[in-house]
Amino acid sequence: MHGLIQEDNGEEHVRLSTELEHAAALEPRQVRIQIMAAGVCGSDLSCVHGKYYMPTPLVPGHEAAGVVIEVGSAVTYCTLGDHVVLSTFGNCGHCPVCEGGSPGNCGFGGLRYTHVEGEQQLWGFANLGAFAQETIVHENQAVPIPNEVPLSSAALIGCGVMTGAGAVFNRARVGVGDTCAVIGAGGVGLNVIQAASLSGASQIVVVDRVASKERMALEFGATDFVLVDSESFDSVAAVQELSGGGVDHAFEVVGSTELLANCLPMTKAGGNICAVGVPDLTATVTYPFQALHQNKNLLGIRAGGGKPRRDFRLIADLYLKGRFKLDELVSQTAGLDGLQGAFDSLKAGAEARTVLLPNG
Numbered sequence: 001m002h003g004l005i006q007e008d009n010g011e012e013h014v015r016l017s018t019e020l021e022h023a024a025a026l027e028p029r030q031v032r033i034q035i036m037a038a039g040v041c042g043s044d045l046s047c048v049h050g051k052y053y054m055p056t057p058l059v060p061g062h063e064a065a066g067v068v069i070e071v072g073s074a075v076t077y078c079t080l081g082d083h084v085v086l087s088t089f090g091n092c093g094h095c096p097v098c099e100g101g102s103p104g105n106c107g108f109g110g111l112r113y114t115h116v117e118g119e120q121q122l123w124g125f126a127n128l129g130a131f132a133q134e135t136i137v138h139e140n141q142a143v144p145i146p147n148e149v150p151l152s153s154a155a156l157i158g159c160g161v162m163t164g165a166g167a168v169f170n171r172a173r174v175g176v177g178d179t180c181a182v183i184g185a186g187g188v189g190l191n192v193i194q195a196a197s198l199s200g201a202s203q204i205v206v207v208d209r210v211a212s213k214e215r216m217a218l219e220f221g222a223t224d225f226v227l228v229d230s231e232s233f234d235s236v237a238a239v240q241e242l243s244g245g246g247v248d249h250a251f252e253v254v255g256s257t258e259l260l261a262n263c264l265p266m267t268k269a270g271g272n273i274c275a276v277g278v279p280d281l282t283a284t285v286t287y288p289f290q291a292l293h294q295n296k297n298l299l300g301i302r303a304g305g306g307k308p309r310r311d312f313r314l315i316a317d318l319y320l321k322g323r324f325k326l327d328e329l330v331s332q333t334a335g336l337d338g339l340q341g342a343f344d345s346l347k348a349g350a351e352a353r354t355v356l357l358p359n360g
């Protein structure tokens, strides 16, 4: 099969292979997936740049949807032909943490080889290795959705949508009348905006450095757009002024430690500071003590604190009822050879998402 291999850290070390194979035969609780769509997320860029300290060589890609084309003998979560969104949680499904309802906190997931090229074993990013024509995953990681959801849009549910919407629904728990600031209106930020809007937020102030993002931000439910047009621009003062002294929830979606620190004084007493974006995993965040002191909550958020088997279906159902935008998040589609172009778009910060179609 065709697939991408990241030989080492750096964009120049990613190449297309036509000779990938699965790393092992299907186990009883595994399913084989034909990957129909895989989004290119900021985390793919971070992974390729080595900011997540993943072992190489690996097959990148982690935000995907596809069709179940083979099921193991003990699989009960999905059946042949199901359309599924893939989850990045390689969780076990039966430890106390999983049974307690926090699959993202399971300590038994680990990383594994998903593919091989000849004798060379290849790690799978997020236990998926989604930038390939097929992958084999545990049934926990394949969540069925209705066939009516286009797979190129559904792919985004697995990461970008869940990371943004889950931060609002599962972690911040934005309530009716709450005020929000969203720093960064990219593929994840737009989902923070629409989830906050759906939750009944009375004000959603969006801060971004790209003027062309204003239209999409407003379309997704933003009430105010603040353009950061210079290095010296004071976005904290701008949010404080627009919100009358600070918001209930400030979401940092870019993955910048400096912007995360800025979110503390943007919130009012008792507010939530939500660390949605992921910087280099070894980065240090510093902030003035007093900025957090007034009963504020600094929330670490991994992948929207999601419960994939519940939340993915919820998002798909909201989409089918016309209450949640997915199609609008897809800026363009490309083949597996379109990864570099997608990275360039991400770096320019101009578009929501490129979705790769590994099977054309």
Ligand SMILES: [Zn+2]
Residues within 6 Å of the ligand: 091, 092, 093, 094, 095, 096, 097, 098, 099, 106, 107, 108
């Ligand atoms: Zn577990």
Ligand SMILES: [Zn+2]
Residues within 6 Å of the ligand: 041, 042, 043, 044, 062, 063, 159, 160
């Ligand atoms: Zn992602």
